[in-house]
Amino acid sequence: MARSALVWTPPLGLLGRIHWEDGRVNLKKGGIAAIVGLARVYALEAGSLARPTLERLRAATQARLLPPGEAEDLSEAFLFLSQLRLRHQLTALLRNQTLSNRVAQAALSPREQQMLRQVFLLIRRAQHNLAARFRLQA
Numbered sequence: 001m002a003r004s005a006l007v008w009t010p011p012l013g014l015l016g017r018i019h020w021e022d023g024r025v026n027l028k029k030g031g032i033a034a035i036v037g038l039a040r041v042y043a044l045e046a047g048s049l050a051r052p053t054l055e056r057l058r059a060a061t062q063a064r065l066l067p068p069g070e071a072e073d074l075s076e077a078f079l080f081l082s083q084l085r086l087r088h089q090l091t092a093l094l095r096n097q098t099l100s101n102r103v104a105q106a107a108l109s110p111r112e113q114q115m116l117r118q119v120f121l122l123i124r125r126a127q128h129n130l131a132a133r134f135r136l137q138a
Contacts, residue, residue, distance in 0.1 A: 005127065007037070008037060009030060009127065010034065010119075010120035011120065016121055017117070018116060024105065025102065027081050027084055027085045027088075027103055028085065028101035029101065031081040032085065035077060035123060038126055038127065039054075039056035039078075042066055042130075045060070045065055046060050046063035046065055048060075057074055070126065074126060084108075088107065091107075
């Protein structure tokens, strides 16, 4: 199960820069799904029956499996990515476009791009921590 939390990795290239594919990045694959996977593993280890991601992260903190700061950072990252994805999809819906999890770099402000990079770096670090904990390759 822990190995499955390492399948979806943040789209980071050299020097921790975001790897934009055709000027877009998939928020679900490299971000949301990664956090969901991490939360699921830690919640299972904690013996929690919680299903929502944020509750799973809280359960992991209460069981002392995740430091409170890391759990809070992952929770904020999850909310940030979810908000970006929702905003992108609502805009597409209003324009009668196909809904997608891929957001264009041009649709993000410089601040949002900077935050997105920090979120992806956080996820990568959390995946490395999980891999070390379970002696897996990240």
